[in-house]
Amino acid sequence: MASASLQEAVSVLKSTNVRMTPQRHAILEFLHSSMSHPTADDIYKSLEERFPNMSVATVYNNLRVFKDAGIVKELTYGDSSSRFDCVTSDHYHVICNDCGKIVDFHYPGLDEVETLAEHVTGFDIEDHRMEIYGTCPECTKMSKQ
Amino acid sequence: MASASLQEAVSVLKSTNVRMTPQRHAILEFLHSSMSHPTADDIYKSLEERFPNMSVATVYNNLRVFKDAGIVKELTYGDSSSRFDCVTSDHYHVICNDCGKIVDFHYPGLDEVETLAEHVTGFDIEDHRMEIYGTCPECTKMSKQ
DNA sequence: TCTTTATTTGTAATTCTTATAATCTATTCT
DNA sequence: AGAATAGATTATAAGAATTACAAATAAAGA
Incomplete structure (x- = not known):
């Protein structure tokens, strides 16, 4: 249950048949670097500059992929949108x-x-x-x- | 923090200036009787027969009133819609x-x-x-x- | 390099929830 | 009791977050 580093997360993904794409890597990177607990929209906005053509759907798709792989957790609080937290410990x-x-x-x-x-x-x-x-x-x- | 009975919930509401209406009473009743943790829509559907003209907005409005009064808690999980639980203990x-x-x-x-x-x-x-x-x-x- | 298959994209659709304005009802004051 | 006031309900529209879908694109292995 502990995927401390970004590297580790990447290798977890490779072990299932999940391909590594630039978008995916960037989302993971952002999740690991930000000590906050961003919403899907936070992530989307933060990557807008690097990936001007990225779709919101991509963010949501990948967050689900990460969740299924067990390297990210979804946090639902009272407010409208979910927050995402990479599983560390x-x-x-x-x-x-x-x-x-x-x-x-x-x-x-x-x-x-x-x-x-x-x-x-x-x-x-x-x-x-x-x-x-x-x-x-x-x-x-x-x-x- | 413990409002065990329906009666108690009603009196808590009366102590603030919240009026008791048939719809409100029915929503409270349902929350207290159902041991499950219904969604707003569950509540709405269950009262459809008794209150054919009731609006969904009424359910949401009142759930917020109850929440503010501290007699109901909102539970947000992974699934899309919130669930509501009357505060017992x-x-x-x-x-x-x-x-x-x-x-x-x-x-x-x-x-x-x-x-x-x-x-x-x-x-x-x-x-x-x-x-x-x-x-x-x-x-x-x-x-x- | 080529092929297969996953992924991205853009958009439309869906779902849950809230806002609004009009109507209605309860309570209070005289 | 009757009028005035404030609160509640209703119906509908609007808003926001998320998902579905089909076409275009890109990754990984042979």
């Missing part, structure tokens, strides 16, 4: 209710939750995610003024 | 990757996560949610046949 997200900022948060040791859920529900558990909601320091400061 | 959701079934799952004691997140990120934490993903017994059985 288990971490959670702290999200600001005001401005939407997302901060990574490490908290190990929730494997137990999966084990218990398996026993209680009979599901074959694969994964879990957690989001923590609140107000970020900046927004707190703003509201106090 | 803290619980999490186990979701089937195949058929989308959602099962409630109680796991106390994750307040610590919020505390730690506050310290690490400086956020003013209010809430958290967790989803556990896997394959339900039925879908596992199906795939083995």
